[in-house]
Structures are given as structure tokens and as C-alpha cells.
């Protein structure tokens with residue numbers, strides 16, 4: 001089924017006034033005791049930043065619950081500033097996987113941009129979750145260690161960095177849903 | 178994980194759903210941005226069968242009328258754009274956010290990077306939003322957008338279109354697309370429209386003229402029905 005689905009088309013370059021009229025990059029206030037910052041840059045295959053992308057995130061709360069009480073779990077950022085995006089949120093808890101086993105904490109990510117005819121979907125995993133990451137069903141499916149590493153954010157002290165390379169060397173791993 | 182697989186970025190999963198491939202070389206911007214590594218087919222979990230509450234955000238009463246956001250009325254041909262949003266099984270997608278944006282009647286966006294030398298209209302911003310009702314229906318009032326040039330190739334013009342952003346019920350149903358108008362003479366040369374390789378799927382991007390919904394002495398109407406991926410993963414064909 002689903003054969004009658006409406007096809008995707010590119011977001012184009014002119015979406016900002018409609019989709020980013022309000023700042024939705026802070027899922028919790030920056031002074032929240034458990035606030036973390038996730039930053040990154042979107043790059044094309046020439047290594048140039050992509051300043052006309054929109055990055056959306058979706059993730060569980062600290063207890064692994066989606067859309068629970070006051071925590072929406074949804075964020076949106078532009079990349080107008082040199083291809084970079086930024087979110088303030090809390091670290092998600094583990095969520096059940098396809099066979100009921102636990103998945104490591106992760107953030108679902110969609111990237112839309114001019115030149116992308118459909119979104120790319122990826123996941124941000126956390127560098128301090130070595131054990132959970134090792135047994136995560138999605139990460140452990142990926143045999144190529146370097147490809148797998150593209151899904152794990154880097155700890156920069158005041159922020160977690162997750163750069164997104166759309167194409168070329170060190171391309172980020174993307175998913176088909 | 179026996180159900181996890183890989184999939185080439187332009188491969189059958191995308192085309193089965195009617196989506197374009199990432200790489201469509203005639204659309205020049207895809208050449209440096211289309212991923213080329215195999216896609217990992219993600220097994221369905223709560224992470225993608227749930228979706229943001231933002232998709233059910235409250236919207237203002239006039240947010241779906243792009244002709245009443247300023248002091249005066251915008252220039253152009255006033256139109257009603259409406260339709261139904263359903264999932265792949267034909268069930269209505271209820272209370273779900275739709276965001277739209279478009280050029281004005283002259284083919285110009287308010288966006289500061291739009292350099293097309295066509296006039297801006299101080300009575301038109303070209304952005305709207307609404308929620309689907311209990312039957313999945315939505316309705317906008319706007320003006321018909323103009324075609325505009327975009328430098329992709331010599332004498333390249335985008336057919337008139339309205340950009341649509343939809344959330345549906347889950348992360349996996351998220352869709353951004355474009356609605357076109359019937360009989361547009363610019364379809365044949367537009368690599369974005371034609372990036373959808375499947376003829377039937379491509380036709381689903383074109384609204385239909387809807388005489389029944391026109392309002393005599395006031396506005397013409399177009400109908401654009403939208404089918405989103407459901408909350409549950411559609412079963413993979415094995416071959």
C-alpha cells in the first residue's frame with residue numbers, strides 16, 4: 001500500500017519567512033539545569049557549507065518518552081550562519097528498539113535544502129554512551145566503522161558537535177524510513 | 178538485525194513511494210548535495226512512529242487566508258486551494274499542521290535573496306498555515322503565484338507552484354512538496370517537477386481545477402489532495 005503517496009519536492013531557497021518565523025531551536029531554556037547544546041555545520045561534496053538548509057530534530061525526553069508533558073522534543077534551525085545549526089535541549093533517554101531491546105539515546109534528524117529533492121534522515125548518538133552505542137541495534141548493523149562514526153557527536157566541552165556531510169568523503173550515514 | 182538492509186540512494190524504495198531520487202543531474206543543485214552512499218533502511222520504532230506536537234500547534238484564525246494579512250488586498254487572481262490529507266490506507270490525517278509559502282502574482286518572493294526583477298506586493302507575504310479538520314480537510318485563500326526564472330539552465334522558469342510542508346501523524350510521515358496548476362506550459366522544461374520519474378506519481382503533484390468549490394463573482398478554486406506515509410511502516414516488497 002502507500003502507492004498513491006504524494007511525492008516529495010525540494011524545500012527550495014525561500015522557506016525562511018514561512019517556516020522559521022519563530023525561533024524553535026531551544027527545546028528547553030539555556031539556563032535549564034540539564035540543558036545541552038548541539039551544534040553542527042551542513043556541508044556539500046565540495047566541502048562548502050550549505051547556508052540554505054533547514055535542520056529539524058525529534059527526540060525523547062530524559063526518561064525515553066516521546067512528546068511527554070512539557071517537553072515537545074521537536075526543534076528547527078536554519079543554517080543561515082555559514083551552514084551552521086544549533087539546538088539547546090536535554091539529552092534523551094534510551095528508547096525501545098524494533099525487537100523490544102533498548103536503543104542507545106539518539107536524536108532523529110531531518111535535513112531539507114535546495115538541491116535535496118527529499119529530506120535526508122540521520123541520527124545523532126552521544127559520545128559518552130560507549131556501551132549503549134555498542135549494543136544499539138542500528139549502530140551495530142553498520143559494519144563500516146568510519147560510516148558508523150559519522151552518527152556519533154563529538155564532545156567539544158561546551159557543546160556536542162554533529163556535522164552533516166551530504167555527499168563525498170566522510171558522507172554522513174543516512175536512513176530510508 | 179535480520180530486517181535491516183541497505184538501499185542505494187536512488188533505488189527502488191524511493192521510486193516505489195513515488196519520491197524522486199536524490200540525484201537528478203538536470204537539477205544542478207543536486208549534483209553537490211545528493212548523498213551517494215547506500216541508505217540504511219531503518220526498522221520502525223517509537224522514534225519514527227511518533228511525531229512532534231508542533232504538528233498540532235494552534236494556528237491563528239486568519240493564518241489560512243493569505244489575502245488578509247495586510248491592510249489592503251494583494252494583486253492577482255484570487256483562488257481557493259483546498260483538499261484532503263490522508264495516509265496510505267485512505268484514513269484522514271486529522272488536526273495536522275500544514276504550512277505553505279509561495280511567490281506573489283508577479284512571481285516574486287518576499288525573501289531577501291529573491292533577486293527576480295518583478296514587483297513586490299506590500300499586501301502579500303506569501304506564507305500561511307492551517308490545521309486539517311476531522312476529515313483531514315484543509316483550505317487556503319490566496320492569489321495564484323506567478324512563474325519565475327531561476328538560472329538552473331538557459332531560460333529556466335519554474336512552473337507556478339505553492340510549497341507545502343506537512344507533519345502528518347509521525348516523524349516518518351513528514352513531507353515537504355510543491356503543488357502545481359493544471360495545464361502549465363512550463364512543466365516539460367522543469368527538472369524539479371520532472372525529477373519524479375514515475376508519471377502517475379508526478380501527476381499527483383498537480384492540483385485539479387474545482388468548479389464546484391469556486392465562489393461566483395469572487396474566486397476560482399483548485400483541489401490538491403495529499404497522501405502521506407502512515408504511522409506504521411509500509412511493508413517492504415521482497416524481490
Ligand SMILES: [Fe+2]
Nearest residue numbers: 012335338340
Ligand atoms: Fe518556489
